[in-house]
Amino acid sequence: MTNQFNPQNNQQGAPSRPAPVYPPPVSFKEWMISLLLMAIPVVGLIMLFVWAFSGSTNPSKANYAKAGLLWAAIVIxxxxIMAVALLPAIISSLNSSSYY
Known part of the structure; x- marks a missing residue:
C-alpha cells in the first residue's frame, strides 16, 4: 500500500511550473545614453513618452519613464498653482509702482 501523501511518490500531483522568464537588465551604456537624451529639454520629454508607452521597451526603462512623466506632471x-497664486500680486505691484 502506497501513501498518497508521500512526496517521493507524487507522480500524480500538480505539474511543476516553468521558471519565469525575465527581460534582460538595461545595460550601463544604455542607461548613460538614456540619461543623456533626457537631459535635452524637449527631446527628453518626447523620449520619456516613447519609452513609457512603447511595447518594445524594457519594462524597467518603461517604468522609469512613467515615473519621470508623473514627476514632470506634478512639477507642472x-x-x-504658484503662477495663479502669485500673478495677481505681481500685477498689482507693477501697477502701483511709479517711476517719477
Missing amino acids: VIYI
Whole structure:
C-alpha cells in the first residue's frame, strides 16, 4: 500500500511550473545614453513618452519613464498653482509702482 501523501511518490500531483522568464537588465551604456537624451529639454520629454508607452521597451526603462512623466506632471501642476497664486500680486505691484 502506497501513501498518497508521500512526496517521493507524487507522480500524480500538480505539474511543476516553468521558471519565469525575465527581460534582460538595461545595460550601463544604455542607461548613460538614456540619461543623456533626457537631459535635452524637449527631446527628453518626447523620449520619456516613447519609452513609457512603447511595447518594445524594457519594462524597467518603461517604468522609469512613467515615473519621470508623473514627476514632470506634478512639477507642472505646482508651477501652475504658484503662477495663479502669485500673478495677481505681481500685477498689482507693477501697477502701483511709479517711476517719477
